[in-house]
Amino acid sequence: MRFAKTHEWIKVDSDIATIGISEYAQKELGDVVYIELPKVGDKLTAGEQLGTIESTKAAGEMYSPISAEVVAVNDDLAASPQLINEDPMQRGWMVKVKIENQAELQNLMDEASYAEFIAKESD
Amino acid sequence: MVKYFSSGAVLSCLSAFKQGYNMELKKTSLHQKHINAKGHIVNFSGWALPVEYTSTLKEAKAVRSACGLFDASHMGEIRIRGEQALSFLQAATPNDVSLIDVGQQQYSLFINSDGGIIDDLMIYRQEDSFLCVVNALNKDKVLLWLKQNNDRGVEILDESANTALICIQGPESSAIMNTCGCNLNNLKYMHSIYSDIDGKTIFVSRSGYTGEDGFEIYSSWDDAESIWDVLVKAGENFGLTLCGLGSRNILRIEAGYSLYGHEIGENVNPYEAGLGWVIKLDKDFIAKDKLIALKLSGTVKKKVGFVLLQGGVPRQGYEVYIEDRLIGKVLSGTYSPNVNKFIGMAMIDKEFASAGTSITLKIRDRLCGGKVVKLPFIESKVKREMP
Structure with a gap:
């Protein structure tokens, strides 16, 4: 599993990857009440907007960690956005994508570097 | 997620919070209680206060199903004392202060020379004086305005620094107060008395900002900690939940109540804000002529x-x-976790204001359908009539 500086995680299974937001991000956001996600077939570019997430405290944009094509969207989140708070790394996943360029994964942090990164950010 | 924007003046969002936290924020006497309870502290009008403890939605639900406890010590308390105190407040506010007796309170406004709203407030009539409770954000502005308009030689005292305010709100409030040895069963809505909790003097009113039954408990700054502890302990068997500013905002929107900087402000007059009922044109007050003109x-x-x-x-x-x-x-x-819908209040052209009218909101680049509804969103549970 790898992480972006913008707090998305990505889990790779050969050429398919699953994307969501981190435990740290959900905690900072508080209760998620609404989410806007792309559609199956949409092309994502690394670092560009993946969707919008709104909590009781704030609204924010999520960014795609890599360039890819959306192959599945977690439809449960529309009716149950609280899954992102309850289980951000599993049932709170957002999209599955077909990876375009495996090399882009190298630009992302591993779990240890991400832990260090958020420790600094929450100072 | 890097780009946050604020959900309005009421809540500092993440990035604003991080910047704002470097400022020297004022702390209430319950600050350590909020830290111990793992409250998520934000900058609210220059005060360090919890936006939530665990979940804003759970806190907002708890107040309607059981009970919630809020620290509102940031509010401003201004005492008006003197022989001319009543006539001074009659001139300074548009509601009729003579309608309330000692032990009663009244919602009112301060009106500027354009007919806009300087602030909204609660006026408590006490034995020898009146206590005006104003918004934290506006306290200094209101103090100055009152002093400028003090042509009757009344004493205008800022008691904010020594006055704590704890609000207990929800259907179990009365039972919890009873458990604390404070029997308020016969206290009516918008009435107040002096009492005590754990030997500490409190001035308590049956009122609040949620549309539920509940009490607002004023005490000295230093007594608030032990009063808070006693309430928390007494509330254990009643589902008492610590509540932050996030749930306070949701609850007041559900109840249709105004918040300065949102529904009301210097550029909003009481008639368009739905507060025409506060204005009593059969008495004299500052800016009355302007309000008559606006009404006509x-x-x-x-x-x-x-x-x-x-x-x-x-x-x-x-x-x-x-x-x-x-x-x-x-x-x-x-x-709204109680209505289970996305809800809100809007200022719109009057001709479209009737309930049921279909409207469209522009949320960023998306159009979202909605309809005008009657306020409030929830049925008021305040104890206007005693059983």
């Missing part, structure tokens, strides 16, 4: 409630349309 000319805008038919958080400033025509803007909005 009729207002163009009106504050309404709305619900969305789809998902999306309505936030302050979002545009409201009917077909292609811009008819107004959102004042406040939220997801």
